[in-house]
Amino acid sequence: MWQPPIPTSDLCSATALRINTKTLVFFMKAYAYPTGEPLNEYGLLELNEISLSADSKTVRAVAIFLMxxxxxxxxxxxxxxxxxxxxxxxxxxxxxxxxxxxxPNE
Known part of the structure; x- marks a missing residue:
């Protein structure tokens, strides 16, 4: 069973990867600068920068997901x-x- 490496407070369940978002207010948009041409038929691009426009609660939720x-x-x-x-x-x-x-090997 996954155990979060930081205190869970109201952000994350200690019993799974699922993020408990009932008490959070979210806003997020993502922006990026592409590097080169699409890598596949779906338009996947390698990026040289990613910008997240988000409130602090969303950034914390993203951080928990990444960890x-x-x-x-x-x-x-x-x-x-x-x-x-x-x-x-x-x-x-x-x-x-x-x-x-x-x-990265996928």
Whole structure:
């Protein structure tokens, strides 16, 4: 079972990766500068900068998700594929950008 590396307060459940967002107010948009041409037929771009426009509670939720994803990577090793933040957040909204943490060998 995943245990968060920091106190959970009202941000995260200690029993899973799921982020408890019932007490949070969220705002997030993402902006980026691409480097070069698309890498695949879906338009995936390598970026040289990512800018998140978000409130502090959202940034903390993103940080918890990233730490949880790192823990999951360590736990699964080479079997780790990827995690989507939109799948781990109870309060996800369609207008938010997804954050995906991928195995670099995937």
């Amino acid at each position: 949880a994803a790192a823990d999951e990577m360590d736990r699964k090793g080479e079997n780790y594929g990827h995690l989507h933040m939109q799948d781990e957040s109870d309060a996800w909204k369609e207008e938010w950008p997804d954050i995906v943490v991928c195995n």
